[in-house]
Amino acid sequence: MLTAVWAALWVAVAVVVISLPRWLPARVVALRGWVFTRINGEESIAVPGDLVGVDRFREVYSHPAASGRSEGAVLSDLFWYWLSPGPEMHQEHLEAGERYDAVALATRRILSLPRARVEELTRGCVGRALEGRHGVVRLRDLIMPAWAEFSYELVFGEPCPPHARELIVGNADDVVTALKCCGLRHMDRRDRLTAYLVESLPRVRHELPAGLTARERALYLQGAFFNTAVVQMSEATAHVLMALARHPDVQARARAGDDRYLDQVIAETLRLYPLFGIAHRVTTDDIRVGEGVVIPAGSVLCFDYPAFHRAGFPEPERFDPRRFAPGHAPARELNHIPFGMPANRPCPAWRLAPLALRVAVREVLRAYELDSTAAHTRSLPNRGPCLLTPHDAGGPAGARHGPGRRLTLLSMRLKDGWEDVWRSLVQLVLGTYMVWDARRLRLCERHFSGDARPQGT
Numbered sequence: 102m103l104t105a106v107w108a109a110l111w112v113a114v115a116v117v118v119i120s121l122p123r124w125l126p127a128r129v130v131a132l133r134g135w136v137f138t139r140i141n142g143e144e145s146i147a148v149p150g151d152l153v154g155v156d157r158f159r160e161v162y163s164h165p166a167a168s169g170r171s172e173g174a175v176l177s178d179l180f181w182y183w184l185s186p187g188p189e190m191h192q193e194h195l196e197a198g199e200r201y202d203a204v205a206l207a208t209r210r211i212l213s214l215p216r217a218r219v220e221e222l223t224r225g226c227v228g229r230a231l232e233g234r235h236g237v238v239r240l241r242d243l244i245m246p247a248w249a250e251f252s253y254e255l256v257f258g259e260p261c262p263p264h265a266r267e268l269i270v271g272n273a274d275d276v277v278t279a280l281k282c283c284g285l286r287h288m289d290r291r292d293r294l295t296a297y298l299v300e301s302l303p304r305v306r307h308e309l310p311a312g313l314t315a316r317e318r319a320l321y322l323q324g325a326f327f328n329t330a331v332v333q334m335s336e337a338t339a340h341v342l343m344a345l346a347r348h349p350d351v352q353a354r355a356r357a358g359d360d361r362y363l364d365q366v367i368a369e370t371l372r373l374y375p376l377f378g379i380a381h382r383v384t385t386d387d388i389r390v391g392e393g394v395v396i397p398a399g400s401v402l403c404f405d406y407p408a409f410h411r412a413g414f415p416e417p418e419r420f421d422p423r424r425f426a427p428g429h430a431p432a433r434e435l436n437h438i439p440f441g442m443p444a445n446r447p448c449p450a451w452r453l454a455p456l457a458l459r460v461a462v463r464e465v466l467r468a469y470e471l472d473s474t475a476a477h478t479r480s481l482p483n484r485g486p487c488l489l490t491p492h493d494a495g496g497p498a499g500a501r502h503g504p505g506r507r508l509t510l511l512s513m514r515l516k517d518g519w520e521d522v523w524r525s526l527v528q529l530v531l532g533t534y535m536v537w538d539a540r541r542l543r544l545c546e547r548h549f550s551g552d553a554r555p556q557g558t
């Protein structure tokens with residue numbers, strides 16, 4: 102009798118343990134959300150939500166009073182913490198005014214490259230990053246050195262030396278890892294890049310914003326070009342390649358087809374996996390929404406990209422690039438704003454980024470067949486595990502699709518599932534710590550109250 106009870110107990114424990122990858126990560130994500138809200142406070146208004154529906158999402162996001170960027174939102178302390186050093190110089194977090202205008206102008210100048218040059222530069226940078234690579238890779242790690250070189254060349258107008266590439270990747274990887282709560286900040290890596298940029302300022306080939314100190318200029322470049330640009334382009338490329346790796350039919354068509362189809366794949370990827378989860382704004386005046394609803398000045402609006410991008414699409418969870426094919430409604434009429442709202446500080450790279458992304462994806466497709474059995478989620482904390490099989494790999498095509506490949510893909514799925522269990526626990530602990538630490542440091546609040554401490558500390 103006792104033996105039977107023990108046996109049942111062991112079976113029950115085994116079932117719970119084996120099923121962990123199925124249910125634990127989602128529960129931990131929900132718990133993390135709850136902890137974040139408890140520590141941060143429930144100050145924000147979700148859009149779309151009870152107060153503002155999907156139908157008024159664009160109207161409210163574009164409203165001139167939905168323009169405050171940092172001051173007055175508890176949430177800003179967290180973003181400033183993640184983006185240190187120099188969040189007060191990051192274009193994304195500057196309040197409107199002279200300084201913002203000067204910085205935004207400099208960014209536009211640096212990004213205004215002829216199309217042919219963007220394509221040529223991307224081809225060169227991606228080609229070097231792919232040299233000698235095959236087998237199982239993490240797509241984000243694979244491609245980040247390419248975008249580090251790309252950004253360097255945009256800013257300095259000359260090829261990126263290897264030590265600069267390492268500094269840039271060290272900085273960008275540290276920021277994005279902390280943002281996803283997969284690791285803590287390493288301020289030494291970030292500070293090394295700042296020091297390098299300060300001493301390299303005389304070599305910058307563009308006019309930099311007037312009225313800034315050398316350190317402020319370096320921090321501006323670091324924020325926009327060696328953090329945001331590198332992180333966003335690496336994440337976007339990893340997402341598109343993951344989508345192709347997980348949808349072989351779409352991959353085959355994209356490889357054979359022209360750029361119009363690839364553009365549809367990119368649009369659908371950024372619909373389903375928008376790089377911004379939430380963009381927040383602090384209202385500078387009352388906003389009247391329809392009859393009788395007023396959002397008071399000083400409110401924190403959280404624009405929820407994934408929710409907006411799913412509303413109004415049939416079977417919104419399904420990956421289907423044909424939604425953007427000719428004959429359907431034009432993208433501007435859909436709930437699709439991967440680069441933000443044109444009227445309210447959209448992404449300054451909205452023209453350059455899709456061009457460069459298309460060339461990067463084309464280069465990878467030209468060289469490899471892609472397969473992945475790993476999870477593809479919006480925040481992509483697994484950095485996109487993927488099997489790269491070179492087209493020119495020896496042996497008949499059948500051998501490339503034989504038992505070895507199937508085994509690799511099976512082990513990828515199992516490994517990814519178990520990593521997810523461990524990672525979600527790590528994210529819970531480190532995320533809670535960082536939210537607490539950001540509240541303790543109050544970098545944004547102190548900046549605006551004139552009680553700033555040395556950045557990043």
Ligand code: HEM
Nearest residue numbers: 192193325330333337376380439440441446447448450454
């Ligand atoms: C596929 C790649 C990219 C996507 C999907 C993307 C997306 C976005 C989005 C949605 C916003 C607006 C967020 C908001 O409303 O607060 C934004 C802002 C911004 N992005 Fe991008 N981005 C990408 C690449 C880049 C690149 C290459 C740069 C290079 C400098 C860049 C620099 C910025 C900056 C500086 C802002 C803040 C704009 C402002 O407040 O004036 N982004 N991006």
